[in-house]
Amino acid sequence: MSGAGQEPQGLRKGPLRYEGKAKRVYETDRPDVHWVVYKDDATAFNARKRGTIAGKGIVNEAISAHLMRIVQERGGVSTHYLSTPAPGEQWVTAVDIVPVEVIVRHRAAGSFAARYGVAAGRPLEPTVIEWCLKSDELGDPPMNDATAVALGFASDARLAELRDAAHAVDAAVAGRFDEVGLELVDFKVEFGTDASGTLLLADEISPDTCRLWDRASGEPLDKDRFRQDLGGVEEAYREVHRRLLEGASP
Ligand SMILES: Nc1ncnc2c1ncn2[C@@H]1O[C@H](COP(=O)(O)OP(=O)(O)OP(=O)(O)O)[C@@H](O)[C@H]1O
Ligand SMILES: [Mg+2]
Structure with missing residues (x-):
């Protein structure tokens, strides 16, 4: 429990x-x-x-x-x-991790923008939920529902549960970031099942797993600063912490 x-x-x-x-x-x-x-x-x-x-x-x-x-x-x-x-x-x-990474996207960015040849920052309506196979060796390849079911990574019922949970996580987390002047652009979450078979949100939600843009400046305050050598990486992570946990205004 x-x-x-x-x-x-x-x-x-x-x-x-x-x-x-x-x-x-x-x-x-x-x-x-x-x-x-x-x-x-x-x-x-x-x-x-x-x-x-x-x-x-x-x-x-x-x-x-x-x-x-x-x-x-x-x-x-x-x-x-x-x-x-x-x-x-x-x-x-402790959970058995479902081998499906769940990605939620409000704007095109990163590998998604590259895959479809669209500008980073393009708003996505409706919000996109994507599945990727959790496999570093294979580079976490995207997959659709039929692939996940046919290859035995998740049942249809499990995928429906993951989709509903992802929307609920998104609403809660995006709302919280919005309160501190941060736009949640996209994020990745992992789920797992506990000993009784209950689905739980697992792993982490952090600037390593979210794209966060400062609403005032548009600047990224997340791992993209590290990926793109933008500098100020430590400061960005500390700023997200400060806004969420020290009651600091943006
Ligand atoms: N509650 C949990 N019970 C069991 N394993 C968990 C739990 N939460 C997270 N994990 C797993 O712990 C591992 C370590 O996390 P970390 O973020 O370092 O992994 P990673 O390097 O991103 O590798 P991976 O490709 O396996 O996700 C991950 O495989 C993650 O799925
Ligand atoms: Mg990880």
Whole structure:
């Protein structure tokens, strides 16, 4: 189970289960809980570009924890987030990750703009929901519903559930960013199923996984600053943190 009031207490960190590009996931003495440590490492373009963003782990953990709470409270979508035992670290409900990355797009940008040969920034009406296969080796290829079902990555019912959840997550998170003068251009989320089979929002929501444009200046305040060598990367992540968590006005 997840959610406020059911926080685990006094867990011990167990063996490393998985080291990803942005986080390390450890087992704990409870099989239903994982211990996640956020890293400062940054990768882009399917890990062909690598670097570090000083302080990113702590900042992204705090942003993600905040947004997971918003998703639960305002969006009514259950999440894996349980609590933050130390800066940059999270206790989360262990899930089996659905191998479908869910991308929500309000404007064309990045690989989507390149794929269709349209200008970055072009508004998308309706909001686009895309599936990509979660596979670094294959470069996370996009797929449609039939492909996901035919290849056994998700059932039709699961895809419908993912689409509804993605819209609810989007409404909650885009609304929260809007309050602090940030436009949510696009984002990627991952879902998983807990031991009882319940679908939970998992992984993270942070400037690593969202495109965020400052409403006043149009400047990106996200990983595009790292991808495109725009400078001010650490400052951008800290600014998103400041606006969401320090009650700072934009
Ligand atoms: N609650 C959870 N239970 C189990 N695994 C999780 C949970 N939340 C996130 N993960 C997984 O933890 C791994 C580490 O996260 P990280 O963001 O570092 O991965 P990544 O380098 O982006 O790699 P990947 O391509 O596997 O997503 C990811 O595979 C992610 O799907
Ligand atoms: Mg990741």
